[in-house]
Amino acid sequence: MGKVSIGSLVLESGQVLERVELAYERCGNPSGPVILVCHALTGDQHAVGSEENPGWWSGLAGPGKALDSAEFQIITFNVLGGCNGSTGPLSLNPVTGKTYRSDFPLLTIKDMVHAEYLALKKLGIAKLKAVIGGSLGGMKALQWGALYPYFTESIIPLAVTPSFSGYALAFNHLAIQAIENDPVFRNGYYEGSSDFKGFHLARTVGMISYRSGKLFNDRFGRSANEKKFEVEAYLDYQGQKLARRFDANSYLILLKAMNSHDVEQQRISVPIFSVSYTNDLLYPADLMIPWLEEQEEAKWKIVDTDFGHDGFLTEFGKWSGAVREFLHEDQRVRAAR
Structure with a gap:
């Protein structure tokens, strides 16, 4: 290293x-x-x-x-x-x-x-x-x-x-908008990446696009606890997990760079x-x-x-x-x- x-x-x-x-x-x-x-x-x-x-x-x-x-x-x-x-x-x-x-x-x-x-x-x-x-x-x-x-x-x-592709650009657009339109984002001067829901949502948009519908259906189906479906809990967890280890401004920079490819x-x-x-x-x-x-x-x-x-x-x-x-x-x- x-x-x-x-x-x-x-x-x-x-x-x-x-x-x-x-x-x-x-x-x-x-x-x-x-x-x-x-x-x-x-x-x-x-x-x-x-x-x-x-x-x-x-x-x-x-x-x-x-x-x-x-x-x-x-x-x-x-x-x-x-x-x-x-x-x-x-x-x-x-x-x-x-x-x-x-x-x-x-x-x-x-x-x-x-x-x-x-x-x-x-x-x-x-x-x-x-x-x-x-x-x-x-x-x-x-x-x-x-x-x-x-x-x-x-x-x-x-x-x-x-x-x-246009389809991939569409997913990136959703993620970028989720982050930038969250008031907690404060034009990039947020207190911490883990603090705002827009970043969590951006990650869940990505997670849905990364794996197939069959995998989601086979793994989660309609299983639920008393509060939410298991797939909802999984996506919420993934959003929170990334936000604890990754910077939202970096996420935006890299998404926009991918758009240029x-x-x-x-x-x-x-x-x-x-x-x-x-x-x-x-x-x-x-x-x-x-x-x-x-x-x-x-x-x-x-x-x-x-x-x-x-x-x-x-x-x-x-x-x-x-x-x-x-x-x-x-x-x-x-x-x-």
Whole structure:
């Protein structure tokens, strides 16, 4: 674990962020090929974690896993604009001496990738074996292939589409409106993220879109206690849980950055292996595959799951082997050349 300073960063908007830092996890084989892991909306840099505190992707990354830490060096950054150590709305603005809060500038996915490229250079990394991530992380993986094809040998975008669809934009709009229209939000100068219902509601909107109706129906049905249905209690709990650990201004910054995602017209030269998941309301395979068919070198897999969009965070046995195979197939091809 650590932080890396990259100095000033010129954003796509033309604004300049000063004294930018990215928090990161770096583990695995120190002399092995480097894999960059990109987390999703509310994730963080603790992808692999430890035996005592497994990371959020420990089912995919770690000793003996598809991203084998005995073979690869694995790096994960807390995204720019996040709230787990990287420069974001909770950071001190060096120009004003005050916390940014809602004064933090809007970001794009490209801004995040540019920041991580500079951070990797600072860490002494000259080449990436692959960039892998799901959802927001998948957006970043695609942008890595578009912006830095000379720096990464391949990309593995999961649970993502080449652009953020109208349906996905609609869900983000609901979440943004729920936060910004809550009087307790106070234009970003709230007392604490856990204090206002708008943030709770924004999270529940997301939770409903991340998993399939079948999963909700099978898990909850119409079960209830004397006060509410179990599904209501579950969603309320998830909203409160996120609000205790995540900053609402960061949530807004990242949602709006996701809205900017669009590589629809890009032709990416590095090998691509993409995984889509059935019942993914936000990033359906039928929006991804036609784009992949136009790329120079792309393969894909569709995983049958009731988990929908959250498929990239679970049921690793269904798809991690394909990721492992792609990483080693790419090695064999390069060796043959």
